[in-house]
Amino acid sequence: MDETATRPGRRPGQNKTKAKIIVAAEALFAKEGFDHTTIRAIARQAGVDPALVLHYFDSKQELFIAVMTPPQRMPHKIAKELANGNPETLGLRMATLFVSMLDAKSTNHIVVNVLKAAIRIPGAAVLLKRIMVRPILKAFKExxxxxxxxxxxLAQSQLVGMVMTRYILKVEPLASLPPKELIAYIAPTLQRYLTGDLNVS
Amino acid sequence: MDETATRPGRRPGQNKTKAKIIVAAEALFAKEGFDHTTIRAIARQAGVDPALVLHYFDSKQELFIAVMTPPQRMPHKIAKELANGNPETLGLRMATLFVSMLDAKSTNHIVVNVLKAAIRIPGAAVLLKRIMVRPILKAFKExxxxxxxxxxxLAQSQLVGMVMTRYILKVEPLASLPPKELIAYIAPTLQRYLTGDLNVS
Structure with a gap:
């Protein structure tokens, strides 16, 4: 819903302001997590009035979803890597991709924050699907x-559980497994869910 | 640490008071979840002063762990059901047990609340292990x-992911699968993790 389009006070600088708010929110959500980030702190970081933040986004939830949504780099990259290659190694490629993404500091917080937020924000479950379910569906299209x-x-259920156990709950020995070893354990599970005979009744 | 044992003002009624606080906390945590339950509300429900709650438990976290810990019925029941039976059907029994527990209203909230709390309270990850990892270790002992x-x-990672996807994030079609069907999909995964050849290097 783009209310701004019908507002009389619309100025050319509005898109710039919105972008500034999103950049500030992105940095704060990544650093502090969803819970500890306030609209007030985002406004301060963006150098705007808190009321202006709420002019563009109805709630912190809506802003969070907007922040996590736009780049689209991650889902695209995942879909591309899953789609290219032998279907018989889809599970292995998926396990490798997600373990690498989560072991890398630059991408770990994105998946972890989306997952943590999804637990309390119904709307954020969609973001998780965007990273995990949709790239698979895209790879399946052909x-x-x-x-x-x-x-x-089903594949998402194993991936989410792996993220929870290794990176959020940090349960040993899973938390300290060498990536290669972890990938070897979960890849056959993903492969069976993705291409195996499920005997669906 | 039982500080009360060395306090001069100890009275015979203390255990009763502590029990009243635990009963009140159990009811509120189950109904409101960890985040929305306050020490003040627990004290009100128990009919005691909030300061008395903090006399027995240093924090809401500590009280939560105490509440989730004492019954021990659930871990015992799980361990018993897993230990009795053919090792070749361990995955099936585990899947059946957890899906039944989570489909039942009386036990769903325990697992869901423990999982939700474990994400933010490092101490609560131990509770999840108590339900999922320890009964398995006990079953393995023989x-x-x-x-x-x-x-x-590894089995915990699939169980946690199943709980998250079906019961917390409610991702379709997994969320609405008939229990029997869901069990048939995840049992082979659990079986492989529990007794299969993992080729550990």
């Missing part, structure tokens, strides 16, 4: 595999 | 299986 949505969400 | 801790945490 193949004739049945039950694509079911397969993708 | 068998000669190697890498028991690794196997148990």
């Amino acid at each position: 193949s004739a595999l049945d039950h694509a949505e079911l397969r993708a969400t | 068998s000669a299986l190697d890498h028991a801790e690794l196997r148990a945490t």
